[in-house]
Amino acid sequence: EALLADRYDPLLLLRESDDIEQQIQRIVEGNLGEFCWSLDFGEQFLQRLFSFGFLTICSRLPVHGARETPEYLYVLLPKMHRQRSVLRQISAMRVDRGARKRSRKYRLTVDVAFDLVVDGCIEQHGQSWLWPPIRQSFAALFQRQLSNRPTMEDSSIEDHQGHSGRPARGAQGGGEPAHCQAL
Structure with a gap:
C-alpha cells in the first residue's frame, strides 16, 4: 500500500474494514474526485461498495524487477459517481414510438x-x-x-x-x- 500511495495520491484508499459511509463523507467534503483505490477484492467488500453506489473496475500494474515471467499487481478502482443515472418510477417514463x-x-x-x-x-x-x-x-x-x-x-x-x-x-x-x- 505504501508504494501505491504516491501513485494514487490524492485518491482515497479504501480498505475492506473501512466504514464506507464515513469514507463517502471524506470524498464529498474533501472534494477528492470520483475514484478511490484498494487492494481488497473480497466479495463482501464489493457488495458493500455496490450497495453505496460505487462502480468497481480493476487496473493492472506491472511489478518492477519481475524476471522471466511478467508479474502484475491488480488494484481495485471503485468509482463514486457524483451524478448517478437512476431510473425511478419506471412506469412514468416516456418512451417515444x-x-x-x-x-x-x-x-x-x-x-x-x-x-x-x-x-x-x-x-x-x-x-x-x-x-x-x-x-x-x-x-x-x-x-x-x-x-x-x-x-x-x-x-x-x-x-x-x-x-x-x-x-x-x-x-x-x-x-x-x-x-x-x-x-
Whole structure:
C-alpha cells in the first residue's frame, strides 16, 4: 500500500474494514474526485461498495524487477459517481414510438448468461477493467446471489434479437446474449 500511495495520491484508499459511509463523507467534503483505490477484492467488500453506489473496475500494474515471467499487481478502482443515472418510477417514463417499435426486435433477460456477458465485455473492450481478480470476485458474488436472492448487487442484463433468442450480433447458438449490457 505504501508504494501505491504516491501513485494514487490524492485518491482515497479504501480498505475492506473501512466504514464506507464515513469514507463517502471524506470524498464529498474533501472534494477528492470520483475514484478511490484498494487492494481488497473480497466479495463482501464489493457488495458493500455496490450497495453505496460505487462502480468497481480493476487496473493492472506491472511489478518492477519481475524476471522471466511478467508479474502484475491488480488494484481495485471503485468509482463514486457524483451524478448517478437512476431510473425511478419506471412506469412514468416516456418512451417515444420509434424506440418502442425498434425495441420489438429485442428481448432482455436478467442473469441468464452471466459468464457469457463477462466474456462479451472482454471481447468488446479487452480486459482493460475486467482483470482476473475482479472477474473471480464478480463470479463468486453472482453465484452466492443466485442461491440467496434477497438483493441484486451483481447481475447481468443480456439483449437478444427477436423472441427466438437469436443473438443480436449474429453469433450462432440459441439464446446467447449478443452484447455486454451491464454487470
